[in-house]
Amino acid sequence: MPRIHPTAIIEDGAVLADDVEIGPYSIVGAGVRLGAGVRLLSHAVVVGHTEIGDGSVVYPFAVIGHRPQDMKYHGEVSRLVVGRGNTIREHVTMHPGTEGGGLLTRVGDNNLFMVGVHVAHDCIIGDEVIMANNATLGGHVVVGDSAVLGGMCAVHQFVRIGGNAMIGGMSGVENDVIPFGSVTGNRARLAGLNLVGMKRRGFSREEIHAVRNAYKMLFAGGATLADRLPKVEADYAGVPAVMRIVAFLKDDSARGVCQPDVPENGG
Numbered sequence: 001m002p003r004i005h006p007t008a009i010i011e012d013g014a015v016l017a018d019d020v021e022i023g024p025y026s027i028v029g030a031g032v033r034l035g036a037g038v039r040l041l042s043h044a045v046v047v048g049h050t051e052i053g054d055g056s057v058v059y060p061f062a063v064i065g066h067r068p069q070d071m072k073y074h075g076e077v078s079r080l081v082v083g084r085g086n087t088i089r090e091h092v093t094m095h096p097g098t099e100g101g102g103l104l105t106r107v108g109d110n111n112l113f114m115v116g117v118h119v120a121h122d123c124i125i126g127d128e129v130i131m132a133n134n135a136t137l138g139g140h141v142v143v144g145d146s147a148v149l150g151g152m153c154a155v156h157q158f159v160r161i162g163g164n165a166m167i168g169g170m171s172g173v174e175n176d177v178i179p180f181g182s183v184t185g186n187r188a189r190l191a192g193l194n195l196v197g198m199k200r201r202g203f204s205r206e207e208i209h210a211v212r213n214a215y216k217m218l219f220a221g222g223a224t225l226a227d228r229l230p231k232v233e234a235d236y237a238g239v240p241a242v243m244r245i246v247a248f249l250k251d252d253s254a255r256g257v258c259q260p261d262v263p264e265n266g267g
Helices: 195-200 205-219 225-235 240-250
Strands: 049-052 079-082 104-107 181-184 189-193
Touching (some): 189 195, 189 205, 225 240
16 A cells, blocks of 8 residues: 555545655645655645656655646646656656647656756656756757756757757757767857766767767868768768767757857967
8 A cells, every 4th residue: 555644635536556655745636647666755746647657756845747837838638757766856847748749748767857957848858867956948858868967057948958968057058969969158059078978878989989080070160060961970870879969960950959169260
Protein backbone atom coordinates (compact mmCIF):
# COMPACT_ATOMS: atom_id res chain seq x y z
CA MET A 1 0.00 0.00 0.00
CA PRO A 2 1.18 3.56 -0.68
CA ARG A 3 2.45 5.45 2.35
CA ILE A 4 0.33 8.60 2.53
CA HIS A 5 0.68 11.17 5.28
CA PRO A 6 -2.67 11.97 6.90
CA THR A 7 -2.39 15.65 5.93
CA ALA A 8 -1.96 14.88 2.23
CA ILE A 9 -4.90 15.17 -0.19
CA ILE A 10 -5.30 12.47 -2.83
CA GLU A 11 -8.23 13.08 -5.18
CA ASP A 12 -10.39 10.21 -6.38
CA GLY A 13 -9.10 8.89 -9.69
CA ALA A 14 -5.39 9.29 -8.98
CA VAL A 15 -3.42 6.11 -9.73
CA LEU A 16 -0.59 5.35 -7.32
CA ALA A 17 1.86 2.45 -7.41
CA ASP A 18 1.91 0.29 -4.31
CA ASP A 19 5.16 1.74 -2.91
CA VAL A 20 4.55 5.44 -3.56
CA GLU A 21 5.25 7.80 -0.65
CA ILE A 22 3.20 11.00 -0.26
CA GLY A 23 4.53 13.43 2.35
CA PRO A 24 2.78 16.00 4.53
CA TYR A 25 0.46 18.56 2.91
CA SER A 26 1.05 17.29 -0.61
CA ILE A 27 -1.78 17.33 -3.19
CA VAL A 28 -2.28 14.74 -5.92
CA GLY A 29 -4.99 15.45 -8.51
CA ALA A 30 -7.52 13.08 -9.99
CA GLY A 31 -5.74 12.66 -13.34
CA VAL A 32 -2.30 11.89 -11.92
CA ARG A 33 -0.39 8.61 -12.26
CA LEU A 34 2.63 7.99 -10.01
CA GLY A 35 4.96 5.10 -10.82
CA ALA A 36 6.76 2.67 -8.54
CA GLY A 37 8.91 4.25 -5.85
CA VAL A 38 7.83 7.83 -6.56
CA ARG A 39 8.20 10.08 -3.51
CA LEU A 40 6.55 13.45 -2.88
CA LEU A 41 8.49 14.69 0.15
CA SER A 42 6.06 17.33 1.46
CA HIS A 43 4.01 20.32 0.24
CA ALA A 44 4.31 19.06 -3.36
CA VAL A 45 1.47 19.65 -5.83
CA VAL A 46 0.98 17.26 -8.76
CA VAL A 47 -2.22 17.83 -10.74
CA GLY A 48 -3.67 17.66 -14.25
CA HIS A 49 -3.13 14.74 -16.61
CA THR A 50 0.37 14.14 -15.29
CA GLU A 51 2.47 10.97 -15.18
CA ILE A 52 5.63 10.68 -13.09
CA GLY A 53 7.83 7.67 -13.73
CA ASP A 54 9.36 5.13 -11.40
CA GLY A 55 11.81 6.30 -8.78
CA SER A 56 11.34 10.03 -9.28
CA VAL A 57 11.46 12.33 -6.25
CA VAL A 58 9.56 15.62 -5.95
CA TYR A 59 10.76 18.07 -3.30
CA PRO A 60 8.71 20.58 -1.27
CA PHE A 61 6.77 23.35 -3.00
CA ALA A 62 7.27 21.99 -6.50
CA VAL A 63 4.13 22.47 -8.63
CA ILE A 64 3.80 19.93 -11.41
CA GLY A 65 1.04 19.83 -14.02
CA HIS A 66 -0.93 23.06 -13.53
CA ARG A 67 -2.32 24.79 -16.62
CA PRO A 68 0.14 26.34 -19.07
CA GLN A 69 1.01 30.04 -19.01
CA ASP A 70 -0.17 30.45 -22.59
CA MET A 71 -2.93 32.89 -23.53
CA LYS A 72 -3.98 30.54 -26.34
CA TYR A 73 -4.73 27.72 -23.91
CA HIS A 74 -8.45 27.36 -23.18
CA GLY A 75 -8.64 24.28 -21.00
CA GLU A 76 -8.02 21.55 -23.56
CA VAL A 77 -7.07 18.16 -22.13
CA SER A 78 -3.29 18.04 -22.34
CA ARG A 79 -0.58 15.95 -20.73
CA LEU A 80 2.70 16.16 -18.88
CA VAL A 81 4.74 12.95 -18.95
CA VAL A 82 7.79 12.79 -16.68
CA GLY A 83 10.07 9.76 -17.00
CA ARG A 84 11.92 7.60 -14.51
CA GLY A 85 14.52 8.57 -11.94
CA ASN A 86 14.03 12.32 -12.07
CA THR A 87 14.96 14.62 -9.21
CA ILE A 88 12.64 17.63 -9.04
CA ARG A 89 13.82 20.07 -6.42
CA GLU A 90 12.06 22.83 -4.49
CA HIS A 91 9.84 25.34 -6.33
CA VAL A 92 10.22 23.66 -9.73
CA THR A 93 7.26 24.24 -12.08
CA MET A 94 6.37 22.04 -15.07
CA HIS A 95 3.36 22.60 -17.34
CA PRO A 96 1.45 20.31 -19.71
CA GLY A 97 1.21 20.86 -23.44
CA THR A 98 -1.07 23.00 -25.59
CA GLU A 99 -2.91 22.42 -28.84
CA GLY A 100 -0.14 24.18 -30.74
CA GLY A 101 2.43 21.67 -29.52
CA GLY A 102 0.57 18.38 -29.69
CA LEU A 103 -0.96 18.68 -26.19
CA LEU A 104 2.12 17.11 -24.61
CA THR A 105 5.12 18.14 -22.53
CA ARG A 106 7.58 15.25 -22.19
CA VAL A 107 10.52 14.86 -19.78
CA GLY A 108 12.90 11.91 -20.12
CA ASP A 109 14.74 9.85 -17.52
CA ASN A 110 17.35 10.58 -14.84
CA ASN A 111 17.26 14.35 -15.07
CA LEU A 112 18.09 16.84 -12.32
CA PHE A 113 15.95 19.96 -12.02
CA MET A 114 17.43 22.21 -9.35
CA VAL A 115 15.60 24.80 -7.25
CA GLY A 116 13.25 27.10 -9.15
CA VAL A 117 13.57 25.55 -12.61
CA HIS A 118 10.67 26.20 -15.02
CA VAL A 119 9.68 23.82 -17.82
CA ALA A 120 7.01 25.48 -19.95
CA HIS A 121 4.29 23.96 -22.13
CA ASP A 122 5.16 21.65 -25.02
CA CYS A 123 8.83 21.27 -24.08
CA ILE A 124 10.60 18.01 -24.90
CA ILE A 125 13.53 17.15 -22.61
CA GLY A 126 15.80 14.15 -23.10
CA ASP A 127 17.65 12.01 -20.57
CA GLU A 128 20.33 12.93 -18.02
CA VAL A 129 19.81 16.66 -18.45
CA ILE A 130 20.88 19.02 -15.66
CA MET A 131 19.08 22.34 -15.22
CA ALA A 132 20.65 24.48 -12.50
CA ASN A 133 18.82 26.85 -10.16
CA ASN A 134 16.19 29.09 -11.80
CA ALA A 135 16.98 27.97 -15.35
CA THR A 136 13.90 28.68 -17.48
CA LEU A 137 12.54 27.14 -20.67
CA GLY A 138 9.99 28.95 -22.80
CA GLY A 139 7.31 26.95 -24.60
CA HIS A 140 8.16 24.38 -27.29
CA VAL A 141 11.85 24.14 -26.32
CA VAL A 142 13.67 20.88 -27.13
CA VAL A 143 16.62 19.86 -24.94
CA GLY A 144 18.81 16.94 -26.00
CA ASP A 145 20.30 14.22 -23.80
CA SER A 146 23.01 15.17 -21.30
CA ALA A 147 22.74 18.92 -21.89
CA VAL A 148 23.62 21.19 -18.96
CA LEU A 149 21.81 24.51 -18.45
CA GLY A 150 23.45 26.95 -16.06
CA GLY A 151 21.73 28.87 -13.29
CA MET A 152 19.29 31.64 -14.25
CA CYS A 153 19.64 31.05 -17.98
CA ALA A 154 16.54 31.67 -20.08
CA VAL A 155 15.78 29.79 -23.28
CA HIS A 156 13.47 31.43 -25.84
CA GLN A 157 10.39 29.66 -27.18
CA PHE A 158 11.01 27.09 -29.96
CA VAL A 159 14.78 26.97 -29.39
CA ARG A 160 16.54 23.60 -29.69
CA ILE A 161 19.40 22.72 -27.33
CA GLY A 162 21.53 19.92 -28.75
CA GLY A 163 22.68 16.93 -26.75
CA ASN A 164 25.74 17.41 -24.52
CA ALA A 165 25.55 21.19 -24.96
CA MET A 166 26.50 23.56 -22.15
CA ILE A 167 24.52 26.77 -21.51
CA GLY A 168 26.31 29.36 -19.40
CA GLY A 169 24.66 30.83 -16.32
CA MET A 170 22.48 33.91 -16.83
CA SER A 171 22.59 33.51 -20.61
CA GLY A 172 19.62 34.47 -22.74
CA VAL A 173 19.42 31.81 -25.46
CA GLU A 174 17.56 33.07 -28.54
CA ASN A 175 18.90 30.61 -31.14
CA ASP A 176 19.51 26.88 -31.45
CA VAL A 177 22.64 25.46 -29.81
CA ILE A 178 24.44 22.67 -31.67
CA PRO A 179 25.18 19.34 -29.97
CA PHE A 180 28.35 19.61 -27.88
CA GLY A 181 28.23 23.41 -28.19
CA SER A 182 29.07 25.75 -25.33
CA VAL A 183 27.37 29.15 -25.22
CA THR A 184 27.67 32.10 -22.90
CA GLY A 185 26.83 35.79 -22.68
CA ASN A 186 23.89 38.07 -21.96
CA ARG A 187 22.61 37.18 -25.44
CA ALA A 188 24.20 33.79 -25.82
CA ARG A 189 26.90 33.31 -28.43
CA LEU A 190 28.71 30.12 -29.31
CA ALA A 191 31.95 30.08 -27.32
CA GLY A 192 33.33 26.70 -28.36
CA LEU A 193 32.68 23.08 -27.47
CA ASN A 194 31.74 21.34 -24.24
CA LEU A 195 34.92 19.29 -24.27
CA VAL A 196 34.81 18.54 -20.55
CA GLY A 197 31.32 17.14 -20.96
CA MET A 198 32.43 14.98 -23.88
CA LYS A 199 35.30 13.53 -21.85
CA ARG A 200 33.00 12.81 -18.92
CA ARG A 201 30.58 11.04 -21.24
CA GLY A 202 33.31 8.73 -22.52
CA PHE A 203 33.88 10.06 -26.02
CA SER A 204 37.20 8.90 -27.44
CA ARG A 205 40.10 11.25 -28.07
CA GLU A 206 39.76 10.59 -31.79
CA GLU A 207 36.08 11.51 -31.83
CA ILE A 208 36.67 14.66 -29.76
CA HIS A 209 39.47 15.65 -32.13
CA ALA A 210 37.16 15.13 -35.12
CA VAL A 211 34.43 17.24 -33.53
CA ARG A 212 36.92 20.04 -32.88
CA ASN A 213 38.07 20.03 -36.51
CA ALA A 214 34.50 19.91 -37.80
CA TYR A 215 33.58 22.83 -35.53
CA LYS A 216 36.42 24.90 -37.00
CA MET A 217 35.28 24.07 -40.51
CA LEU A 218 31.67 25.00 -39.78
CA PHE A 219 32.26 28.27 -37.99
CA ALA A 220 35.37 29.64 -39.69
CA GLY A 221 35.13 32.85 -41.68
CA GLY A 222 34.32 33.00 -45.36
CA ALA A 223 31.43 31.01 -46.82
CA THR A 224 28.08 30.63 -45.11
CA LEU A 225 27.29 27.83 -42.71
CA ALA A 226 25.01 26.26 -45.32
CA ASP A 227 27.90 26.24 -47.80
CA ARG A 228 30.33 24.64 -45.34
CA LEU A 229 27.96 21.93 -44.12
CA PRO A 230 28.18 19.54 -47.14
CA LYS A 231 31.98 19.33 -46.91
CA VAL A 232 31.84 18.56 -43.18
CA GLU A 233 29.21 15.90 -43.85
CA ALA A 234 31.37 14.31 -46.54
CA ASP A 235 34.67 14.48 -44.65
CA TYR A 236 33.30 13.10 -41.36
CA ALA A 237 30.63 10.66 -42.55
CA GLY A 238 32.12 7.93 -40.34
CA VAL A 239 32.16 9.96 -37.11
CA PRO A 240 28.84 9.63 -35.24
CA ALA A 241 29.38 12.70 -33.03
CA VAL A 242 30.00 14.94 -36.04
CA MET A 243 27.00 13.44 -37.82
CA ARG A 244 24.86 14.44 -34.83
CA ILE A 245 25.87 18.05 -35.41
CA VAL A 246 25.24 17.75 -39.14
CA ALA A 247 21.78 16.22 -38.61
CA PHE A 248 20.93 18.94 -36.10
CA LEU A 249 21.90 21.69 -38.54
CA LYS A 250 19.91 20.07 -41.36
CA ASP A 251 16.72 19.87 -39.29
CA ASP A 252 14.13 22.61 -39.54
CA SER A 253 14.70 25.50 -37.16
CA ALA A 254 12.31 28.21 -36.03
CA ARG A 255 15.07 30.30 -34.47
CA GLY A 256 18.29 29.96 -36.47
CA VAL A 257 21.60 28.72 -35.09
CA CYS A 258 23.70 30.31 -32.36
CA GLN A 259 27.09 31.24 -33.80
CA PRO A 260 30.33 32.75 -32.50
CA ASP A 261 30.82 36.48 -32.35
CA VAL A 262 32.42 37.89 -35.47
CA PRO A 263 35.58 39.74 -34.45
CA GLU A 264 35.79 43.39 -35.43
CA ASN A 265 38.32 44.42 -38.06
CA GLY A 266 41.74 44.24 -36.52
CA GLY A 267 40.36 42.36 -33.51
